[in-house]
Amino acid sequence: MHNISRRTAIALPTLALASPALAQQRPDELPRRGGVLTFAVGAEPPTYDLHQTGTFAVMHRVAPHYSTLLTYEPGNYPNIVGDLAESWTVSPDQKTFTFKLRPNVRFHDGTLMTSEDVRVSYERLRAPPAGVSSNRLPAFRQIDLITATDPLTIVITMKEVDASIMDTFASPWNSIFSAARLAQDPTFPVRNVMGTGPFRFVEHAAGSHWVGARFDDYFRERQPYLDGFRAITMTPSSMVNALSGRQIQAEFRGFTPNERDRIVRALGTEARVEESSWMLHMIVSFNTERPPFNDPRVRRALSLAIDRWGGSASLSRISQLGAVGGMVRPGSVWSASPEEMQQWPGYGRDMAANRAEARRLLREAGQENLTFTLLNRNHQPYVTSGIFVIDQLRQIGVRAEHQQVELAAWYAAQGSGGFDVMIDSFTQFSDDPTNVLVKYVSFDKAEVATARATDRELDRLFDAQARETDRDTRKRLVRQFETRAMEQSYAVPLLWWQRIVVMNQRVRGWSMAPTHMIYQDLRDVWLAPERS
Helix, strand or coil: CCECCHHHHHHCCCCCCCCHHHHHHCHHHCCCCCCEEEEEECCCCCCCCHHHCCCHHHHHHHHHHCCCCEEECCCCCCCEEECCEEEEEECCCCCEEEEEECCCCECCCCCECCHHHHHHHHHHHHCCCCCCCCCCHHHHCCEEEEEEEECCEEEEEECCCCCCHHHHHCCCCCCCCCHHHHHHCCCHHHHCCCCCCCEEEEEEECCCEEEEEECCCCCCCCCCCCCEEEEEECCHHHHHHHHHCCCCCEECCCCCHHHHHHHHHHHHHHEEEEEEEEEEEEEEEECCCCCCCCCHHHHHHHHHCCCHHHHHHHHCCCCCECCCCCCCCCCCCCCCCHHHHCCCCCCCCCHHHHHHHHHHHHHHCCCCCCEEEEEEECCCCHHHHHHHHHHHHHCCCCEEEEEEECHHHHHHHHHHCCCCEEEEEEECCCCCHHHHHHHHCCCCCCCCCCCCCCCHHHHHHHHHHHHCCCHHHHHHHHHHHHHHHHHHCCEEEEEEEEEEEEEECCEECCCCCCCCCCCCCCCCCEECCCCC
């Protein structure tokens, strides 16, 4: 999991590249208390409510203020351990989960956290009240009943077996809110922050910074180690300069290979680099409610035009875009092999044949002179992806205007269907197929299904794999789902990202993972002394 860049290690043999786990095993480098961690975040948060969103711009600022029922064990992804849950049992039929909560856990306002807070928070995720949305609805649909049987016991009963439910319980998005605050105002978390996490909220200055301070009554003894943290809103170029110049100590999402090399040259042995595959992929999403993108021939033709294998080889050298993959992270236990992928439209290596078929499909659909607007974010590697796609489509005679917008406008168009075709993306906190395939189901099953399509066969396959506990059978169902989705091409993967995290070597205790959505509560992070 901690795949250090061979290229960086060879170029800079003296660079300190130890993992946090190894660093903490050294007796002279035990965690120290004190200091303020300063890190960069590349976008403003559209909300403070973790239940309603899926962007790192919220997670990286807000996660330190909240706790979840379960969590992923630091340094040991994907092993699941308790956070607010002290222990749990599962019924023989795998439909009833009983959690015993930690005693004496306090919210930042001093009130005790109980099972009622967990129950109300999970009900909000499962069945949000009027005026509240839940980005987690698909994952919670199989929950039948949530019961607080005593102040420290919560029982969750399923309608049927859900193979991914433990990952759902460990989701970093399932923050536990105060039931009392939600009773007063169901939208309280949208613009207020008050949890049981390691840091209490201090302030947010839009466009500038976000500040958290140590919560002295945090339930984990001696943690957090930091006095506080300061998340500064920065553009990517500013991040590189600030990290190189030691004005910040980290950025937890990731840099491009060129940015990594520039920072390493500036920091030398003060740089720490960790690399991994990334549970984040770029997608071309078609608005199937708008002609001609309601025609599968047109969608398939545009997917066929894209040389993913060639794009991976060239774009991985200059951007965060990396591996060719399907709808599950390449290299995970659920992913398709290259041989399986090459059977899908748009994944064959014979680009002359692919593009000939694309032109034939466009002629058949009466769209030989197709033009449209490609909506995109004005952020890398989105811009690079858009330029690449436009160039690929030009080779089959299709013209696209590249419309680049701010994050808020991009999200608004994604949610409202205000686009023809868009450079889309999707990230999750777990490789479990139910978590990642939800992007491609029918729109009435999941709001994240940007293409706004309805396909009951995909829904059937999705539900079947979600219930299946035999791994081999489940993998076959996942392949069938991907094959169907690729043939219909409502939304098609472009390339998967590669995660390159660079930080100052003073930052210790942070765990690398193939997702930037976990390990962001900063409870284990500490700062080593500055080198003299």
